[in-house]
Amino acid sequence: MDSVISARDLRVSIGGKTLVGPVDFELPHGSTTGLCGPSGAGKSTVLRALVDLLPTGLVRTGELRVLGDPVRNGRAEAALRAKVVLVPQTPVVFGGSILDNALFGIRHVVRAPRQLLRERAELALQEAGLWEEVRDRLDVSAQVLSAGQRQRLCLARALALDPAALLLDEPTSALDERSRDTVEESVAALRGHRTVMLVSHDTSQVERLCDRTVHLGHLAEAQPSAALS
Numbered sequence: 001m002d003s004v005i006s007a008r009d010l011r012v013s014i015g016g017k018t019l020v021g022p023v024d025f026e027l028p029h030g031s032t033t034g035l036c037g038p039s040g041a042g043k044s045t046v047l048r049a050l051v052d053l054l055p056t057g058l059v060r061t062g063e064l065r066v067l068g069d070p071v072r073n074g075r076a077e078a079a080l081r082a083k084v085v086l087v088p089q090t091p092v093v094f095g096g097s098i099l100d101n102a103l104f105g106i107r108h109v110v111r112a113p114r115q116l117l118r119e120r121a122e123l124a125l126q127e128a129g130l131w132e133e134v135r136d137r138l139d140v141s142a143q144v145l146s147a148g149q150r151q152r153l154c155l156a157r158a159l160a161l162d163p164a165a166l167l168l169d170e171p172t173s174a175l176d177e178r179s180r181d182t183v184e185e186s187v188a189a190l191r192g193h194r195t196v197m198l199v200s201h202d203t204s205q206v207e208r209l210c211d212r213t214v215h216l217g218h219l220a221e222a223q224p225s226a227a228l229s
């Protein structure tokens with residue numbers, strides 16, 4: 001078993017009609033893979049299919065394996081949700097403190113004393129490159145954070161779960177240049193020791209951050225299958 005995620009003939013359909021795919025790819029351990037394609041090609045839908053969280057009516061077909069184990073459509077268990085974690089395009093920041101937000105995922109998944117969970121959350125804030133900016137105000141409301149800091153807080157929340165794969169959906173699309181650079185630095189620091197799939201419209205960003213690319217084509221453009229370059 002060499003790949004964290006393996007997708008074979010993966011499609012997403014609605015009412016029997018293929019909406020996205022077919023696509024084949026592997027995410028090797030420690031790789032950073034760009035998922036590219038024109039608007040509407042299905043990048044976000046593929047990420048949602050990988051975490052088995054498609055909107056009602058959309059159905060995944062084909063083979064999906066996580067750490068070698070097959071994931072049945074609509075039947076993923078909590079364990080899978082902690083192994084493959086999606087960070088959505090718009091950061092979801094809850095009403096509590098910065099620390100509460102970083103703890104939000106592991107608190108529900110890991111049974112351990114709060115102090116241990118806190119240590120994991122703090123390490124995740126370091127890994128996400130946010131620690132120096134928040135270490136003195138962990139108990140302050142997360143609502144005070146800037147857009148770039150919020151995106152890195154969501155990254156920390158995901159990293160605290162120690163996921164086998166991290167799926168990032170356009171993490172910088174809503175950010176100004178300076179915030180984009182800070183988020184990019186955080187993603188770049190994961191390279192080689194985290195397994196990441198990154199959706200981005202920005203081809204230069206994909207070149208900067210990724211070591212491989214999966215291209216999704218439009219069905220209408222008669223691309224029979226997605227290609228890995």
Ligand SMILES: Nc1ncnc2c1ncn2[C@@H]1O[C@H](COP(=O)(O)OP(=O)(O)OP(=O)(O)O)[C@@H](O)[C@H]1O
Nearest residue numbers: 014019020038039040041042043044045046055058
């Ligand atoms: N719940 C849904 N019901 C019907 N069609 C949907 C649904 N969700 C997505 N689609 C369709 O699936 C296709 C892929 O959408 P998706 O958002 O995954 O594309 P994308 O490549 O991420 O686009 P963008 O780059 O613009 O964000 C689109 O044609 C979209 O309209």
